[in-house]
Each structure stands twice: as structure tokens, then as C-alpha cells.
Amino acid sequence: MSENYFHADAFIGEGLRGNPAGVYLLKKPLETAEMQAIANELCLPETAFVWDDGDMHGIRWFTPSREVDLCGHGTLATAHVLLSVVNPALHDIRFRFAGGELYVARSAEDRERLILDFPSRPPQKVAEPAALAALLGTQPLEVWQATAMLVVLESEAQVRALQPDIPALIDQLGCSVIVTAPGDNVDFVSRYFSLDCSEDPVTGSAHCTLMPYWVGRLGRQVLHAKQVSSRGGELFCELKGERTLLGGYARIFLRGEINL
Template sequence: MPNRNIYQVDAFTDVAFRGNPAGVMVLEAPMEEQLMQKIANEMNLAETAFAYPLKDGYNLRWFTPEKEVKLCGHATLATAHIMWQEGITQSDKIDFHTLSGVLSAERVGESIQLDFPAIKGEETNSKELVKAQLGVEPVGFAESDKGYMLIELKDSNEVKNFFPVSENILKLGEFVVIITSRDNEFDFVSRVFGPAFGIDEDPVTGSAHCMLATYWNKVLGRNSFQAYQASKRGGQINVVLDNDRVYLTGKAVTVIKGEILF
């Protein structure tokens, strides 16, 4: 197998070393699943994306250091960024065939807009478990069968100062856990934890905003939001809910370009 270019891209930021770093490989043909998982483990980023061309777009898969995931926003944005930066495609819109259906990335000025599925949540009886394990008092709560648990806290300081204990988060089940609140500067802030997927805290999470959009739509009665993910690296996302789709807009910066040796 020939050597391959591999990139590290900071997504949902226009400044290097912020946002969410993703690994990206654009291949000429499918790669063995076991090898993709090994590369993702070697990269040790929240997700590494692997794309290869199809007749009507590109196949796209995402791997954490531990396992494959069905939906990832920042690594999709990073992949589209690399494909345009490296001249792999001249089209202003790219269709990606994924485990979550066909997703698209489109150039909008200097930004990239992703077209993703909306994720709806329902209140369940897990609220008491959340209080016991995380030591917080939810003012709102939603759980999705797509593997996301959302917890609204009373204010943004509680979100920003929350200290995650991965062992306790794991006791909530195999969820990506989102904590969120209203904010004075942004429409809402959030933080995202996924120890069940090998990610203690994800810096900026596009897919989580697919659920945040539907949740805050119900709370605020709006469908357009300026959102901030308040991780240590931090990142800003423009979010628009349109029926069963969510449009996520952000920028990306390439920080590493190299060649992986098999």
C-alpha cells in the first residue's frame, strides 16, 4: 500500500490551536476497517475521518481512538476543508455518504456550512441518576435514542466550572453527555463528554449541536442560534434548525500535514 497524506485540522475556529482537532485522510479507495481504527488510535484525536470517492460524492467514516461513530460534525468540516484546500474537488458542495445518511458540506464565503440531521430528545426518568452521579441540579433534561443525553443547568458559570469525573459520567450509560445553559454573550453554551467513546471531553462537537438545536428551539422558540462550546480550547458555531435538518457553519485551519507510513 502506498504512503498516504494525513492532516490534522482545527475545526470550528479560524485560529490554530483552538476549536476541535480532527485527523483527515482522503483516500483513493476503501481502507480496511481495522487499519482505520489503528490510525485513529495512533492519531489519538477525538475523531479521525477517512474519505474516498464514489460516483455521486464521497464515502466518509469517523473513528475515535476506541471505535467507529455514526455522526461527527467537526471531522466532516475538517474533511471538506482539506478537500478544497488541496484541490481534491472543485465543486462548492460535497456530498458525503455516511452511517447517518447523506450529509453535505458547502462553501459559504470563507466558512463551511454542514447539512446534518436534527436529533430530538425526550425527558426520561434518568434525571435523578444525573443528580446522583454528577452532583448537579438539572433545570432541563432530554435523552435521545441516538446516544445523546442533554442536561440544562441554571447558568453558564455552572457549565464552565463543571468538573467532569469520567467514572461518574460512565455510570449514566453509553451516552455522549451534553451540559448546556443560556448565556449572556451567546444564545447558549455547552460542554460535551464522551468517555464511553474514549473522549473524556470533546472540545467542539458538531453532532451535539444537532440535539442542542432541537432542545433550545423548544425552550427559546427560535431556530437560529449563536452557540459557544466552553471547553478549554473553545469554539463557536452558527446553528440553524430547519424542520428535520440542522445547518452548522464554521471555519477550519490546517495545523499539520504529513505522510503516514504503513
């Protein structure tokens, strides 16, 4: 196969376009600066770089401006490419990254749905920052903190209506911000404002924080979620101890070859 590059949309759903990711299949890892330059050239929310690392695949993820420590949609896109194009006979695949190992498997009910096994990032309740309500343009019900700040609102309509000044929000709070509320047709909805001072279309890793919160609130381990960005995305989630299982669909938009 001469193709080594794929553009795939992850966490798609009916009427939902998901989050685009680049997937670059490498024979061996590149220098960090080179991967960063390629991600900048591709200019997608994230580009995943993946290579055969012996007993599993190595993986790293880059936005156009920085490396990220964990990327759900980039992992889903990569697994989709590996399991649908590179080796369709496989049922599952393992990745090695800087924080440990990740496991992705086909769903037992639907082999096109892939299940990501990620570490949970439970949030802790914190005091509301003084400027938060003004920055968001609405009054939060609760504020929690993990790697990102988790802001809870009353309704899906409030989450959808938000129009914050994202650079100001990130600059004053100093972290990414997840905003969430009960969903009208799913268990919960969310939006995610990232350290890149933009809104992320669909954020798998954010659900590693969302799930511990919503499982605690709703009392059920299996939940259905949507990220209500302009592109929109759908996730089928389960909390299992210290792990969060993220289920979703992906599709390849284009494929070709990168020449260095």
C-alpha cells in the same frame, strides 16, 4: 499531490482552538480494523477517512478506540481540506456514510465558513436519573434524552464550573452527556462528555440535539453557540425542518503523508 494526511482544527473562533481531527485521503476504503489501528496511532479525538465514491465521497470516522456513527468536527475538517486544498474551485461537496448522505457548502456570506447539513436528533424530556445531580455536582433544571442525554442548567457559569468524574458519569448513565445553559454572549453554551470517558473539545453532532431544544425554548431558528471546553469552539446553527445546519471555520495545522 503526494500529501494524503492533514491535521485540521474545526469549529475554531477568535481565541478558540476548536477540535482537532485527522483527515486521511484514501484512494479506496481500507478494512475497518486497519482504519481503527491508524486512528489509534494518530491518537486524535477523531480521524476521518475519506475516498472518492463515484458521485460523492465516502467517509467514516474513528476515535482511537471505536468507530462513531456521525462526527461533525471530523466532517468539517474533511470538507475544509477538500475545498481548500484538493479542489478550491468547488462550492460544495457531498459525503456518503453508513447513515445516509451529508452535504457541506460554503456560506453565501463568507466562503471560508462551511455549512454542514446534518440530520436533527430531537430529544425527549425524561425523568432525572437519581444519581445525576451528585455525579455532576449541581442540580439540573431539566433532563432530555436523544442519542445522548441532554442536561439543562441555569447559567453559563454553572456549565463552565462543572468538574465531574467523567468515567463514573458515563458508566452510571450508559450514554454520552451534553450539558447546556443560556450563554452570556451567545444564545447557548454547552459541554460534552463522551463514551470515551473524556470531554470532547467541540461536538458538531451534539448540536443536532441541542438545536431542536433551544429553538423550541427561544422560538428562533438561527442561533449562535459556543462549546465552552478548555479549547473552546464556535458554531453558527440553523434548524430547517428535520435538518440541522452547522456553520463553522477550520484551519489546517499540519500536513504530510502516511506510509502504510
